[in-house]
Amino acid sequence: MNHQASLNKLKTPLAGAVVWLCLASNHALAQTPQWWITRGVLNQNPAQDYTPVNQGQLKWLASNAYAEVSRTIGPDTGLTARINAFSTTNNYFPVNIGQVKHLAAPFYDRLYAFGLTNSLPAGIQGHYPWDGKPETNDFAMVNIGQAKYVFSFDLSVDSDHDSLPDWWEIANFGGTNNCAPDDDPDGDGYTNLEEYQAGTVPTNPDTDPPAVSIQTPVNGTRVVWVP
Numbered sequence: 541m542n543h544q545a546s547l548n549k550l551k552t553p554l555a556g557a558v559v560w561l562c563l564a565s566n567h568a569l570a571q572t573p574q575w576w577i578t579r580g581v582l583n584q585n586p587a588q589d590y591t592p593v594n595q596g597q598l599k600w601l602a603s604n605a606y607a608e609v610s611r612t613i614g615p616d617t618g619l620t621a622r623i624n625a626f627s628t629t630n631n632y633f634p635v636n637i638g639q640v641k642h643l644a645a646p647f648y649d650r651l652y653a654f655g656l657t658n659s660l661p662a663g664i665q666g667h668y669p670w671d672g673k674p675e676t677n678d679f680a681m682v683n684i685g686q687a688k689y690v691f692s693f694d695l696s697v698d699s700d701h702d703s704l705p706d707w708w709e710i711a712n713f714g715g716t717n718n719c720a721p722d723d724d725p726d727g728d729g730y731t732n733l734e735e736y737q738a739g740t741v742p743t744n745p746d747t748d749p750p751a752v753s754i755q756t757p758v759n760g761t762r763v764v765w766v767p
């Protein structure tokens with residue numbers, strides 16, 4: 541896993557609930573989300589999931605997660621503030637469970653606001669991966685596998701397999717059953733799938749790029765290309 545020397549140390553969590561951060565969770569997060577691959581989150585070394593994670597590694601992981609949230613559903617002020625609270629030192633310091641929870645919580649708050657967190661077992665309140673787990677010490681050290689687990693959420697999930705990811709359907713249509721890829725609800729000539737691929741707004745014809753028209757020159761005229 542890479543380090544990012546320019547990233548900063550984690551804030552020390554406030555004293556509070558002590559909850560065990562559990563790897564073998566029934567909170568069904570993705571094993572290897574697509575954004576880990578596209579963003580080069582992991583290096584090519586064999587997995588060392590039981591090696592203690594350090595602050596530089598955790599900041600690298602969280603920074604890429606932040607970039608992915610920003611690309612899709614967008615961050616809120618709480619999440620941005622948490623990322624901006626990194627300092628530039630202590631990258632080789634160990635990380636404890638409380639620090640990981642402190643850093644990961646605003647990510648899950650943001651996912652929860654979009655309805656993108658998984659359901660916890662019946663009777664368990666909350667929306668964090670560690671909710672409902674046996675309690676232990678927030679000051680216990682964290683290994684790489686535990687840090688990876690907490691940041692393994694996958695925003696490319698497409699529950700109905702129509703090529704429109706859940707986050708995009710929820711953001712634009714308020715749910716995952718309210719649009720079809722071939723529909724054009726704003727009547728701008730672009731289907732929902734085309735709007736998703738182009739990054740335009742499927743409910744607003746004014747946000748789309750203008751159509752390009754190319755005139756055919758009359759024979760014998762000189763055409764000047766202006767890039």
Ligand SMILES: [Ca+2]
Pocket residue numbers: 698699700701702703704705706709716
């Ligand atoms: Ca879909």
Ligand SMILES: [Ca+2]
Pocket residue numbers: 723724725726727728729730731732735742743
């Ligand atoms: Ca459209």
Ligand SMILES: [Ca+2]
Pocket residue numbers: 726728730735740741742743744745746747748
């Ligand atoms: Ca549109």
